[in-house]
Amino acid sequence: MPDWQALRSEFPLLDRYIYLNACSLGPLPRSGRAAIERYARDWDTQGTPVWFSDWLPLLDRLRTRIRALLNAPEGSTAIAPSVSVALTTLASGLPLPPGRDKILIGELDFPTIGHQWLSRPGFEVEFVPSKDGMTIPPEAFAERIDGRTALVATTHLFYTTGYLQDVRAIADAAHAKGALCLIDGYQTCGCVPLDVVAMDCDAFVGGCLKWLSGGPGTAFLYVRPELIPNVRPQGTGWFATRDPFSFTLEELVFADDARRLETGTWAVACHYAGLAGLELILDVGVEHIQDRLRDLTDRILERCDEAGVKTFTPRERDRRCGIVTLECDRPEEVEARLHAEGVIVDSRPGRVRLSPHWCVNEAELERGMDLVLEKLKTPVR
Ligand SMILES: Cc1ncc(COP(=O)(O)O)c(C=O)c1O
Structure with a gap:
């Protein structure tokens, strides 16, 4: 099993942001x-x-x-x-x-x-x-x-x-x-x-x-x-x-x-x-990345369920991998507010899209999800 914590230092961007948009633009590795x-x-x-x-x-x-x-x-x-x-x-x-x-x-x-x-x-x-x-x-x-x-x-x-x-x-x-x-x-x-x-x-x-x-x-x-x-x-x-x-x-x-x-x-x-x-x-192994991403997306789905947020992503573990999308009527506003607080996500019409990088750790995911769910629930007046 890869050492995710050691690999994380390959991606300096991950020290500056909670990166939940790897399916759009993967972070630049040192190499x-x-x-x-x-x-x-x-x-x-x-x-x-x-x-x-x-x-x-x-x-x-x-x-x-x-x-x-x-x-x-x-x-x-x-x-x-x-x-x-x-x-x-x-x-x-x-x-x-x-x-x-x-x-x-x-x-x-x-x-x-x-x-x-x-x-x-x-x-x-x-x-x-x-x-x-x-x-x-x-x-x-x-x-x-x-x-x-x-x-x-x-x-x-x-x-x-x-x-x-x-x-x-x-x-x-x-x-x-x-x-x-x-x-x-x-x-x-x-x-x-x-x-x-x-x-x-x-x-x-x-x-x-x-x-x-x-x-x-x-x-x-x-x-x-x-x-x-x-x-x-x-x-x-x-x-x-x-x-x-x-x-x-x-x-x-x-x-x-x-x-x-x-x-x-x-x-x-x-x-x-x-x-x-x-x-x-x-080198890391795509099969390991897949497992890791399925764990992270399991947790995102759990957090959304607990918060009563509708998602558009299948529950079956083997029918998904790194993307979860959440219902949202103002996705661009949510994306911009999260960015201002150090969380990078993506917006698509009617949805906020989350795709965690596989080196995002558990604590960051929890913090990122706290902020995502908070922004979804509290529109700017
Ligand atoms: C599944 C899929 N196909 C194609 C594209 C577009 O690729 P390109 O910009 O290299 O033409 C994207 C971009 O997000 C994509 O997600």
């Missing part, structure tokens, strides 16, 4: 700060040769760590600057079953998933409703998959309720009717053990910003290896080609592996930080 400083030093001391001495090896190492996080086979993952860009590439590039034009998305999914296909003429987007505003059972997806459904695209864990979907059941339902399945795991990368092969999804996207504490600019995607030869994004760049340094202009030959999903020069500064966060979390 991340050191990596950003190393990036500037490497660039400044070497100039162009830095590409070969440090930057390309760093990208290789990042790819290895991404594969470890996802349990993905070699050659099946690519780096992207954001999850939206990763989704955009997949939206045009995935070899969807011919003659089908329907994309099925969960009503509680993150908006950027819907936008990918709403922006593309020729697709009909259908949203699977949630009966309780908190969950969508896999059967609700299964019922709507028909002979027109090309793709089921949904998130692993809902960002406004914290519900962890049974994505294997959704993928099975899609495949049973000849459709593909894409999973957005941004809210599970770093807090739920991942195995894209066991999930049996056709594509997966995620990134380092949130639970991986790697800052913005490092996202990634996976495509099932058998599909890769037929993946042809409509919008690409020279680093997606088989041999970028041939400088071939008049023909496009995609890389054989998932690098065909990449585009141009990588945002290397971001990847220094992204790699540092990812390596720290892999």
Whole structure:
């Protein structure tokens, strides 16, 4: 079991705030700060040769760590600057079953998933409703998959309720009717053990910003290896080609592996930080972080129940992980007042969202919850 108290000193921000917003922006670890400083030093001391001495090896190492996080086979993952860009590439590039034009998305999914296909003429987007505003059972997806459904695209864990979907059941339902399945795991990368092969999804996207504490600019995607030869994004760049340094202009030959999903020069500064966060979390062990977060969210739910505050997060321990959302008719006001008192939370329409960092200790959680519940109950006049 990790020594949470010792690990806490890796995150200086946690000494200044009770941090209950790790699912939005993970705190910067000391190793991340050191990596950003190393990036500037490497660039400044070497100039162009830095590409070969440090930057390309760093990208290789990042790819290895991404594969470890996802349990993905070699050659099946690519780096992207954001999850939206990763989704955009997949939206045009995935070899969807011919003659089908329907994309099925969960009503509680993150908006950027819907936008990918709403922006593309020729697709009909259908949203699977949630009966309780908190969950969508896999059967609700299964019922709507028909002979027109090309793709089921949904998130692993809902960002406004914290519900962890049974994505294997959704993928099975899609495949049973000849459709593909894409999973957005941004809210599970770093807090739920991942195995894209066991999930049996056709594509997966995620990134380092949130639970991986790697800052913005490092996202990634996976495509099932058998599909890769037929993946042809409509919008690409020279680093997606088989041999970028041939400088071939008049023909496009995609890389054989998932690098065909990449585009141009990588945002290397971001990847220094992204790699540092990812390596720290892999060292701690995602399965331990998951257990810790389930303990912390158990306690948040208990405190809300005792105070009579309505929550939108499932009770079953294995159907949630790090997010609990609370009903609130003035979430932005509550967020601002908590910030003024040293507690960082997030607001979403009609809700205050709590996602404790896994190094928040028990005393801090109690103090944080005292303040959250007090602000919820006492509006500013
Ligand atoms: C589940 C999920 N997907 C996608 C995004 C957006 O990712 P990006 O800003 O990298 O496009 C978020 C951001 O909060 C998210 O929670």
